[in-house]
Structures are given as structure tokens and as C-alpha cells.
Amino acid sequence: MPKITFVAHDGTEHVVEVEAGTTARDAAVDNEIPGIDGDCGGNCACATCHIFVADDWINAVGKAEPESIEAELIQFADDYTENSRLACQITMSDELDGLVLNMPLAQH
Amino acid sequence: MATQLADIADLKSIPVEDINVAQPAIFAAGEEGAWFERLRREDPVHYCHDSQFGAYWSITKYKDIMDVEMNHKVFSSESSLGGITISDPEYMGEDGGLELPMFIAMDPPKHDEQRKTVSPIVAPSHLQLLADGIRERAGEVLDELPVGEEFDWVDRVSIELTTQMLAILFDFPWEDRRKLTRWSDVATGSPESGVVESWDQRKQELFECAAYFQKLWDERIKGQPAKDLISMMAHGEATKNMPYMEFLGNLILLIVGGNDTTRNSISGGLLALHEHPEEYAKLKADPSLIPNMVSEMIRWQTPLAHMRRTALEDCEVGGKLIKKGDKVVMWYISGNRDEDSIDNPNEFLIDRKKARQHLAFGFGIHRCVGNRLAEMQLQIVWEEIMKRFSHIEVVGEPTRVFSTFVRGYSHMPVIVHK
Numbered sequence: 001m002p003k004i005t006f007v008a009h010d011g012t013e014h015v016v017e018v019e020a021g022t023t024a025r026d027a028a029v030d031n032e033i034p035g036i037d038g039d040c041g042g043n044c045a046c047a048t049c050h051i052f053v054a055d056d057w058i059n060a061v062g063k064a065e066p067e068s069i070e071a072e073l074i075q076f077a078d079d080y081t082e083n084s085r086l087a088c089q090i091t092m093s094d095e096l097d098g099l100v101l102n103m104p105l106a107q108h
Numbered sequence: 109m110a111t112q113l114a115d116i117a118d119l120k121s122i123p124v125e126d127i128n129v130a131q132p133a134i135f136a137a138g139e140e141g142a143w144f145e146r147l148r149r150e151d152p153v154h155y156c157h158d159s160q161f162g163a164y165w166s167i168t169k170y171k172d173i174m175d176v177e178m179n180h181k182v183f184s185s186e187s188s189l190g191g192i193t194i195s196d197p198e199y200m201g202e203d204g205g206l207e208l209p210m211f212i213a214m215d216p217p218k219h220d221e222q223r224k225t226v227s228p229i230v231a232p233s234h235l236q237l238l239a240d241g242i243r244e245r246a247g248e249v250l251d252e253l254p255v256g257e258e259f260d261w262v263d264r265v266s267i268e269l270t271t272q273m274l275a276i277l278f279d280f281p282w283e284d285r286r287k288l289t290r291w292s293d294v295a296t297g298s299p300e301s302g303v304v305e306s307w308d309q310r311k312q313e314l315f316e317c318a319a320y321f322q323k324l325w326d327e328r329i330k331g332q333p334a335k336d337l338i339s340m341m342a343h344g345e346a347t348k349n350m351p352y353m354e355f356l357g358n359l360i361l362l363i364v365g366g367n368d369t370t371r372n373s374i375s376g377g378l379l380a381l382h383e384h385p386e387e388y389a390k391l392k393a394d395p396s397l398i399p400n401m402v403s404e405m406i407r408w409q410t411p412l413a414h415m416r417r418t419a420l421e422d423c424e425v426g427g428k429l430i431k432k433g434d435k436v437v438m439w440y441i442s443g444n445r446d447e448d449s450i451d452n453p454n455e456f457l458i459d460r461k462k463a464r465q466h467l468a469f470g471f472g473i474h475r476c477v478g479n480r481l482a483e484m485q486l487q488i489v490w491e492e493i494m495k496r497f498s499h500i501e502v503v504g505e506p507t508r509v510f511s512t513f514v515r516g517y518s519h520m521p522v523i524v525h526k
Contacts, residue, residue, distance in 0.1 A: 076473070
């Protein structure tokens with residue numbers, strides 16, 4: 001099963017192992033990883049599962065599709081960068097085993 | 109002819125097609141729950157062909173509301189089309205109607221730029237800086253309350269705390285802060301609500317608001333950029349050259365957004381605990397439930413009962429064909445009681461699972477920008493209440509606001525006990 005490392009804003013690492021097909025948002029919320037709120041339930045509607053994909057992983061994960069709902073929402077996230085994604089839009093697979101996602105100070 | 113006030117009492121006898129839920133008197137009576145329950149069951153996407161606000165669609169189910177929220181390319185917020193409330197300038201009489209552009213009532217791309225200008229004031233990093241001050245002032249307000257004698261919770265606590273917060277965000281002259289309360293009430297008020305005597309009076313008072321802020325703006329623009337909302341807008345690229353009505357519109361947005369909403373969640377949360385003593389007992393036993401309780405209080409109160417959109421093209425929602433130009437009202441208060449999306453929605457449960465999944469902040473690009481500030485204010489006020497009082501009793505029937513938009517209380521008599 002693929003592993004994800006969520007790195008909190010203070011550097012604390014949380015590693016979770018999930019079934020392929022699980023979203024990174026559900027991986028965090030279901031395992032009570034602090035720092036991912038996911039208020040809309042994983043429907044790409046609230047932008048409270050904002051994460052920064054680690055540089056080494058951004059090509060494998062990909063950036064938010066231009067003009068997608070995700071791109072429209074994520075532009076409002078605090079400290080938005082090129083590596084910003086919504087965790088609900090990242091589906092885990094064996095290819096993403098070892099994925100590292102950095103978290104913002106808090107969700108907004 | 110759609111139903112009018114006389115029919116409130118016999119809801120069951122009204123044919124569903126004649127239901128008009130957008131009557132302020134229904135909300136003032138606290139009766140809206142039964143009306144929405146019937147619409148959700150019998151006709152969840154409902155067309156009302158005539159009301160004091162004209163014809164409109166009611167969207168009453170959580171998932172349908174989400175679909176409209178997320179489809180902002182079809183469902184416009186644009187102020188010139190009527191904006192974001194069921195009551196638009198057309199229904200404010202010949203002289204009283206004001207079309208106020210504001211970023212909540214804009215579509216992209218202009219919405220996006222203006223929202224980004226003010227968003228940093230409610231970003232997590234800034235909230236951390238505000239937290240200690242909020243706690244200190246909440247403590248002062250609570251310490252001044254008379255113990256063991258009746259007073260109005262709305263005025264002494266809910267209004268005072270939210271008005272202070274807003275004064276800080278604007279860096280507004282402290283001694284004049286209740287002007288903000290008044291302008292907030294006036295902006296969402298109407299002659300029939302009693303807040304103003306005429307639409308013209310409303311307009312005049314809002315122009316006084318604009319004139320007051322103009323002076324502050326002129327001072328701030330001469331100074332260095334500072335972390336207050338006026339300075340941020342005065343120096344922000346997307347906002348520094350706003351036309352006059354857009355300047356007033358955005359001020360009203362920030363005043364109402366930061367005032368009426370949290371105010372009514374503070375009052376409504378207290379009432380909910382009073383009416384559910386078993387939940388209060390849970391809170392006493394475990395104050396670490398407060399953050400979860402705050403989300404539940406916001407769902408329970410839903411301080412803005414609706415947001416409105418205007419269809420830019422024909423579109424199907426929940427099996428009904430909404431036509432281009434139609435007025436579409438998303439009833440958050442109904443979606444937040446939708447049994448198909450929320451377990452036991454008519455129960456107030458401070459330890460509810462997935463309490464954050466509610467509609468009260470809206471979803472999509474217009475989702476409440478101040479949501480985390482609101483939650484923080486509510487958390488702090490409840491933490492400070494628990495340190496001071498054993499029990500707060502609501503000792504009389506609260507007075508509800510006469511509005512289909514602001515869902516809240518203008519008066520709530522209470523007694524606090526040490």
C-alpha cells in the first residue's frame with residue numbers, strides 16, 4: 001500500500017499508509033492528521049485541504065489543471081505557490097508510494 | 109397569487125405550488141423549519157411564481173445547493189443582475205434602491221482580485237496575532253456582566269464582541285464603533301423590519317457610512333500600508349481606484365460579513381445549549397469539545413439563511429429546468445437540515461461527527477473569507493464563558509430578526525450564574 005508523509009508547518013512528520021485509490025485528503029482526515037480540515041467532505045469545494053507537493057514529487061503528481069475548479073479555488077489559499085494542490089484531488093497509487101506533502105500553517 | 113402571511117398557520121393545507129417561504133414573518137416567528145421540511149420532501153427544487161421579491165426558485169437540498177454553488181459560470185453573483193440576496197434594488201421603491209457592487213456580488217475575474225486584497229487579514233498567520241487580544245476583550249466583556257440579574261445577551265455580549273472585532277479589523281475609531289453595528293443593521297434592514305422607516309432613510313444612512321469611511325480612507329492612503337482593512341483596500345491594486353458605489357458596497361460587505369453573522373452564532377449557540385441541557389452537560393464535562401461544538405453551533409444557527417444567484421443560461425438542477433435570467437435562492441438553512449446529507453440533522457449535538465461539513469459558510473469561490481476568524485471568536489468566547497460561569501439561563505422568548513437573509517436574534521434575555 002502506498003505511503004504518504006504529511007509534513008506539518010513546524011516540521012513534524014506524519015506517515016500514513018493507505019489503499020491505492022484513496023485521496024490524500026481522506027488519508028489525512030481518516031487518520032486524524034492535524035492540519036487538513038477538508039470541510040466539504042472531499043468534493044473540491046472549500047480549499048481546506050491545501051497542501052504543497054514536495055519539489056521531488058510535483059512532476060509525478062502534476063499541477064492543478066488550468067481553469068479547473070481546483071485551480072479556481074486554490075488561487076485564494078494563503079501562501080499559494082506553483083506546488084499548491086488540494087489533497088482531495090490527489091488519488092494515491094503505487095506510483096506515488098513515498099509521496100511527501102507539506103502543509104500550510106493552517107487551513108483557511 | 110402565492111401565499112401570504114395569513115397562511116402561515118395552516119401550512120399543511122397549502123398546495124405545494126403555492127408555497128412562498130420567502131416571507132420575513134415566517135423567519136421572525138421561527139417557523140421556517142417546517143416550511144423547508146415540506147419543500148425538501150415534496151418539491152426540493154421549487155418555483156415560487158410570485159412573492160414580494162418577485163418570482164424565484166428555492167433550492168432546498170444540500171447536494172443541489174452544492175451543485176449551484178460550484179457552477180458559478182452559470183449561476184452569477186453579479187450585482188447588476190440582482191446580486192446575492194433575494195431582495196434586490198427593484199423591490200426597494202423608486203428612490204431607495206441602491207445597486208451596490210461588492211466582491212461577493214461579482215463574478216471572476218474581478219471578484220478574484222478584490223477578494224485576494226482583503227483575504228490576508230483573516231489568514232491563519234494574522235489570526236494568531238489577533239487571538240490574545242480577542243481573548244482579553246472577551247474576558248473584559250464577560251467580567252462586566254451583572255451576575256444574577258436579567259440583561260440582553262445580544263446587546264451586551266454578541267453585538268459588543270463582534271463590533272469590537274470589526275473596529276479592530278478596520279482600525280476604526282473605538283468610541284464610534286457602535287456606528288458599525290448600526291450600519292450593519294441598516295444594510296440588511298428594511299422598513300417592514302422596523303430598522304429604518306423608509307428605503308430612502310436606509311440609503312441616506314448608508315451614504316453617511318460611506319462619508320465616514322471616506323475620511324478614514326483619505327488618512328490611510330497618505331500613510332504607509334498597514335494591516336487594517338481600510339489601508340489594505342486603499343493601497344491594494346485591485347481596490348484603490350474603486351468607483352464610489354463599489355467602495356460603499358465593499359464596506360457594507362465587510363461590515364455585515366464581520367458583524368451580523370458571528371453575532372447571531374454567539375446568540376444562537378447560547379440558545380441551543382439552553383434548549384439542550386444534555387449537550388450543556390457534555391460541554392461542562394469536556395470543554396475540549398468546544399472547537400467541534402462551534403462548528404455545530406454555526407450549522408445549527410446558519411446565520412445567513414440564504415444566498416441568491418441569477419442564471420446566465422438554462423440549466424437543470426435536481427430535475428427542474430431553471431431558465432436564463434431566473435432568480436435562484438440557495439437556502440443554506442434548509443440544506444443544513446437535509447436528512448439525506450446530514451445524520452439526524454434536527455438534533456443539536458456538540459460532539460457531532462463531521463461537524464465541519466455544513467453549508468453555513470457556502471462553498472466554491474464565494475465561500476466565507478472570514479470563516480476561521482468566526483470560528484476562533486466563537487471558540488474563545490465559549491472558553492472564557494466556561495472559566496467564569498456555571499450556567500447561563502435564557503429567561504424569556506428571544507426576539508428573532510424580521511428577515512429572510514439574516515437569521516438571528518435582536519434580543520435575548522438571560523441571567524448568568526457564577
